[in-house]
Amino acid sequence: MNPIALSNLDLALAAGLVLVHAALSLALSLGLGKQLIIAVSRMVIQLALLGLVLQFLFETVSPWLTLLAAFVMIGFAGHEAVARIGRKFRGAWGHGIGTASVLVAAMLITTYTLATQVQPDPWYHPRYAIPLLGMVLGNTLTGVSLGLNTLTATASRERVAIEAQLALGATIWRAMRPTLREAMRSGLIPIINSMVATGLIAIPGMMTGQILAGASPETAIRYQLLVMFMIAGGTGIGVFAAVYAGTWRLTDARHRLRLDRLAQAQTD
């Protein structure tokens, strides 16, 4: 079955739905008009550019260009992973920890999946590598962001309790254990919830896209399962790496809690 192609008129009709959103915003004086225009414009421009880039990558099938695209995606993901953290690590560490965590998780999982399960020819074919990397990155950065935010917020809030244990001779890893556990949990709960809801409450966008594009439901479900397993693995590795690296940076060799390495919380 061939997918039903969408014309520009079809897209324009769908975009009309956003006008309903805009009308509601105006009627209720929500003050969201500007944000709505920016969001819609950004989405259209970003997707249009993505289409051009993907088209070019699929035609050239170059390992170096694919790697470059992957690094650009990882760079943006690393930035987004730490953008909304309340108390960021000072200096380059903030972006460093976020970017390194999503880099390790996404590259490991995507390479593993391409090499052992999907096995395209060549193995790095951008038609497979880029979408799979994107799916893993999107979810990993959410987990990393939540994990780091909980780590820094909990360590700041529990400073007195942590230092009370240190003063009694506990190691920093012992004193930080509840904080670390809370950070790991908050980073991993979204993907667990997502897996529980998939197929019952929500039909995933990727699976819907494949079915609309003509794939059989069985093929779409197999790909969806593959992607969910990848996302779960990637998020686990990313959150683990980010929370442990963050804890390492929040402490030092003399078993001290180093909250001075965090910037002040942003108030807005």
Added chain:
Amino acid sequence: MTLRLRGLKARGLAPIDFELAAGECVAVMGPSGSGKSLLLRAIADLDPNEGAAALDNEDRTAMTAPEWRRRIGYLAPVPGWWADRVGAHFPDREGAEPLIEALGFEAAAFDWPVARLSTGEGQRLALARLLVGAPRVLLLDEPTGAVDEASRDAVEDLLKQRLSAGVPILLVTHDKNQARRLAKRALKIDKGVVREAAP
């Protein structure tokens, strides 16, 4: 057991040379924010600092920080709790029972939720928790800052027992009478600069 500091300094604290002999109590006094707590935290190695600190000529760099802190008993002005019940903070309940009784509690206090403790009760229980580990030196930051008169006397009696046993005490206090009762020497701190004075 003698505590020796040589050129100990930290952010907000000028370098200090100081000796605390066995069984000696030295009061640390000064206005709020002058650096009293910084001095104790630097000795306990809880904040980044420079200089030497040694117990009976055994330098702290010769041991791990947790080992140093087990020897140097530091009590913060605000007690910290990491479990819901008081008893969870006392792995050795039998050893702790005489201490909490000396501070006016019954053994039932082990079952209390931490959330119900008043500030003064928390301070006394935190002191008992520290003393169970039998540290060789005590660094106490306003241990009676929020306790009533009877409880303050109980705390001071316990501290005098420790002094008699040869444990030196560095005591941050705003109470000049308490300083006179317990200490023969005093350190005055102003804007991070420490100088010796009468208690």
